[in-house]
Amino acid sequence: MATSTRKGSSVVATDLNFWLTALVVGITIVLWASARLPEFITALLFFTAAMLLKLAPASSVFSGFASSAFWLVLSGFVLGAAIRKVGLAQRWANYLVVPMSQSWPRMVAGTVLLTYLLAFVMPSNMGRIALLMPVVLAMGERAGIKAGSRGSIGLALAVGFGTFQLSASILPANVPNLVLSGAAESAYQLHLQWLPWWVLHMPVVGIGKGMLLIGCLLWLFRATPTPVRQRDVLPGLSRSEWRLIGLLMVTLLLWMTDSLHGLPAAWVGLAAACICLLPRVGFLSGDDFTNGVNFRTCIYIAGILGVATLVVDSGLGRFIANALLSVLPLQDHPSFSNFAVLNALVSLMNFVLTANGVPAMVTPMAQELAQASGFPLLTVIMLQVFAYATPLLPYQASPVVVAMGLGNVPAKAGLQLCATLFLFSVLILLPLDYLWFRLLGYA
Template sequence: MSHWFSHPLFLPTLIILITITLWATSALPEYLTALLFFAIATVAKIAPAAVIFSGFASSAFWLVFSGFVLGIAIRKTGLADRAARMISANLTDSWVRMVGSVVLLSYALAFVMPSNMGRIALLMPIVAAMAKRSGIVDGSRAWFGLALAVGFGTFQLSATILPANVPNLVMSGAAEGSYSIHLNYLPYLWLHTPVLGILKGLILIGLICWLFPGKPHAAEKIDQPGPMSRDEKRLAWLLAAVLMLWMSESLHGIGPAWVGLVAACITLLPRVGFITSEEFASGVNVRTCFYVAGILALASTVTETGLGSVVGEKLLAVMPLDAGRPFTSFVALTGITSLLNFIVTANGVPALYTSLAASFSQATGFPLLSVIMVQVLGYSTPLLPYMASPIVVAMALGKVPAKAGLKLCLALALVTFAVLMPLDYGWFRLTGKL
């Protein structure tokens, strides 16, 4: 026992486990857990300060921040309500159609807008305005369902589009850096979209309608919106420029976070922007910003301390990876990804898993590229909300209680692993990947 206490990984493991437990149980507010992690990890010196506070330097953190600022401007100018009128004109006469339209919009936007956080920031005020026009009250179960439709549709379904979320990009970079394997857009889309995009999207719609029932009334169609105000026009042009820069990142090389941050700064400028200092102070959810920084920092700390590699090697030793039982191996690889999700969250899983992919390939007899691709099912299906920061952000913007997010997480994970995992295995076999 004394040997275990003296092990160099004992203290990092203890701090990380306590942090994860507090997030998973919501025993403390999420932001407070993040602050405690920063404080205790720094005092205990389990990693360099630059690693512990790396979440604040992450592009995801600044996307969250800029998303809050742009969301305030979209709501204040009336642009959100105008967009909601256009979108909801024929989509709010039934709950299934309303939820389906939100999920479809969340998924479709991923094809043209690379940032999960940016899409959530853009969609949440629009969906909120659409809900208000349809009689869905803030804080109701129906509203929680719509907010979760944005978060889950944005994160989980976008995993099928290579440049559309952070874990995909981490996986692509790790595969290229470790094995010189370059992932291509269309083959990736073809491999994952039928099961993890279309079928999972339909299941998501069904679960939201079942767990969070709502009865929208048809949005009023008689009142035609007046002409756009000067501020609406200016903000619309700014958002169009932001969207174009997000879409053309491969040409100019400026990341979505920094484009969003510049746009946020413009909206805050006196006489030029749209938001006052008071509106900024009351509208930006600093609690969520700290939470996201904490999640990202936790993943970096796990990697820096070597805890992730140790866990990965232990999993490799105990998981039933066998070349003679391909389906069992497929399930085991998905299970490894899901377990890693608990300690490094979705953004950190691909870096750790991909570094072990060669060993997994040797143990299972699967091609290396296929082993790398299997992880998408696991990291795109979080068991707990904290594992996916975009879902956390959507819940915060919609003021969705942790219990509601946890309920949908577990329900969708259960159906995914019970129904979609065998279908995904079959699709891998059909397309010649296994």
């Protein structure tokens, strides 16, 4: 009898723990979405509540601090600070400012194009943001766009959104892509390849997204740059600049060849950051480190990743997915309606799992979703890309959050662009994505 009582208590405790987890995760997401509190305070409150209520072991709650994404963010801040400190940001901006400062549309379009081109050779979202942000902002200041102005905010968001959203069309250039690829290989022995991926996603997620992003930026963030007719005459490269260029080239080379040597981009970036901070060898002092690293954003990133881990480990993600699947209005044959419904499912999952966690949860369910919708298995797997590359709120995409931190972008401005892009993407790009899938025989 005692055994039965203990077993019943265990079930009740498990149920209570599950619903407490749902409550804490829900409140955390609402606070991030509404920006009622600074994002890092919300993250700290999440850590506190999860540990006090014993929702999960510390290894799960604080898993964000052990994640490679956290350390890539931190190292990105350090590299960005070093680029600014030695003057390389100003020097590179001096080369870009003449062709790009002639008009605001050219400056915005050029920045978005730079984010996409760099994605072909540099696999890390965070690394690309850390490299581009100081250069683009310095270019803006050179053209008379003051820090903190609407124009400066627009340029920072062009770097963040261009880096994350457009790179989803390139297989190794985006963390959620790699999660999806690994999950597909693990669950179904599907080996996704670079060229078919790019051909399928480049027209809509690459080119279409880029054009829509440029249009939204020009509409929401207006500025009038002062056209620069001639580059400044700068002195020759200093010894510090040469050394930092060498370090960045080695770092970039290791990032580009990670598939050959197996060193994750995060640890390569962390090693480069450590070199930047070494006395006499590096470029930054202790004060430079304190001032150059946005610890608020780092804590926020750790909180996002901790929430995603808790959702998966607690079974909340699977519960939500199954609940949604039971009410989805899916027809038993392929149609645009089914395509839109499946995209909506991934978008809803994005609220609790964020972009990095969505493919890990949805991909193992792809077989059931394929049977219910009539689409081939590969189609269900691949349509996730458009959905997780189209977040409704900034917190759903950690690279966007990092870019907002590096560019000192107010939460309201990031939310405004994110929601606008989401709306126009659903209305304009989602039907085009379906038509392209059909044209290539995926639907």
